[in-house]
Amino acid sequence: MEPSPKPRLRATSYDVARLAGVSQSAVSRCFKPGASVSEKMRDKVMRAAKELHYQPNAIARGLITRRSNLVAVLVSSQMNFYYPEVLFQITDRFSKRGFRVLLFTINEEADVEDCLNQVWQYQADGVISASYLTIEQHKILEDRNIPVVMFNRYFDDYDTNSIWCDSVAATDVMIKHLTDFGHTQFGLLQGPEHSMVSAQRMKLVRHAIENHGGRIVAQARGTYRYESAAGATQSLMTNAAQPTAIIAANDMMAMGALDELRNVMGCSVPGDVSVVGYDGIGAARFASYELTTIRQPIGRMADAAVSMLVDRVEKPDLSHERRVLIGSFIQGTSTGPTPIQT
């Protein structure tokens, strides 16, 4: 007695070939755009493929072509609404370009090592990092010939592919907007110590404040998260010289500061204190906040990042590039005239 044919779960190219009465190579070619196949052949094969619900096995294909069409996206998992926006935009665009996204969320720095190993094991064709990465870790990837694009970060002393948002002019406009309102006493609500984004932004802010004759009277640090702003704001406001305007390193903290001021400390914003942020995330436009902020063109940054990565996957020898988009000043209602000094 014949053993009952094990119910093949998945049709392979051989099954399709058998059914269509052609060779496996022919089937393969029919699924490769631009291959040399006659109309008749393509028809036969496609009909058979449809009948068997055949779809090429991307894993097997990846093995032989050495192209997985997988890209790894690294994002920090901290609850900061900036990352989901970026992630979704990037994923969307990769999808349209025929790449799949392997998502890695980074909780703590220690996760990165693991994550890079996985990237390597899964033969990801490239990496977009919107998370903290050391130069050493970056080098590991480059040594392995995996192109990397850094999203909204770069290294000062080391060449990389990166997408950056330049806020020099916008920052100047923002500070001028505040000094025009009569503000001279500024409080800085910075991000974490090691964060280059925060450092960069605060550098611009300091410079612009100096330029427009303001003075930094207080500084505090947060973690970029909403919750971290409460304590930092308290510390800023209980300073000997009270700031009349608070510049936060991102919108999340600006929102936290605004809430702390309005809802806990009983201040009016912008009546007593003005608050500004950075990023231009969706939530910053909510009517309860309407933050004055500097908006990153996230959509165009995602476009640029995806293009840049896809280009390097296709032509590995392309040299490093840094693409800089320009952030724009967005006036909200979280800023206004200085209160008259008593």
Add this chain to the structure above:
Amino acid sequence: MEPSPKPRLRATSYDVARLAGVSQSAVSRCFKPGASVSEKMRDKVMRAAKELHYQPNAIARGLITRRSNLVAVLVSSQMNFYYPEVLFQITDRFSKRGFRVLLFTINEEADVEDCLNQVWQYQADGVISASYLTIEQHKILEDRNIPVVMFNRYFDDYDTNSIWCDSVAATDVMIKHLTDFGHTQFGLLQGPEHSMVSAQRMKLVRHAIENHGGRIVAQARGTYRYESAAGATQSLMTNAAQPTAIIAANDMMAMGALDELRNVMGCSVPGDVSVVGYDGIGAARFASYELTTIRQPIGRMADAAVSMLVDRVEKPDLSHERRVLIGSFIQGTSTGPTPIQT
């Protein structure tokens, strides 16, 4: 003349075997936990592997073992803060279980078809769907023997694996909380027409309102997004009989409604109108909102979803299961006593 040896980009198990002076099988076994390998062998191999920076090729492994260790996660890309929270939690947990996440964002229903094909091509071991899926689409996956877990949704008339949050009791408490405050005129801010989550929630709400002697005086629909609440709220409030409490199908819309009421229509919340939502997302706790809502235990739901999927990947014959966690009523400051009727 010998052709210069092309610099092997990637060390394979053969390279490691050669360097260690053992067979390829031995190398493979050294990387398989629980395989029968002597101390000496493991040492030799691991040393060689380290020297060559060898890491097993997950693609090749997947081809032969028929296990990709990839899971697909489908989420809607609409800007609703609920999805990122769920996504990050789920990803985190899969990571710890040795699975990688293939992310698929769904913009419109038409994307699903494509996405399912990709899931099939990439041999995903399983799928978690936090996005809209028809029964037919679900069947496709099951026919292909790909286990699916539906996150926060299920089918009424079709068996599936699902994680669900039961809000029956909490809804009753919430409505009682409102009627105790004197509210009798309710306005419903529903989700999209085809959304089963909205339908379910609103069913509970209707029932509870009836139970506690309230009356639904107005209804409107939104898209679950913040922006969609503005118009819907206007429509609710310009109704002949004005509601004194608005029940939104999710927190995002509740936040939108609250902002529209406070910042556009000049109402006091909860002075003039009370507002409640559903989900218990992080942003609902922001001091500007402090929504009264029904919180889903997202962390435990993610745990359950991941466990359920991993179980079915490992034992494909496990029957369907529906795990139901209980939502809890969270009292915020968006609800209060009815205004005295004039």
Add this chain to the structure above:
DNA sequence: ATTCTCTTTGCATTCGAAGTCATTGCGGAC
């Protein structure tokens, strides 16, 4: 020393598609 276990190791094959190369077929030019 011999035999018998039980563990460790290597050989050979396998997974599924892609691509190389050789062959076939077809049309047109002579």
Add this chain to the structure above:
DNA sequence: GTCCGCAATGACTTCGAATGCAAAGAGAAT
């Protein structure tokens, strides 16, 4: 009718790791 060029097709090999099976080795018991 013969020859040439080009398109279409198939046989065979390849990618890298896992595994069934057979063989070799290590002890233990006699």
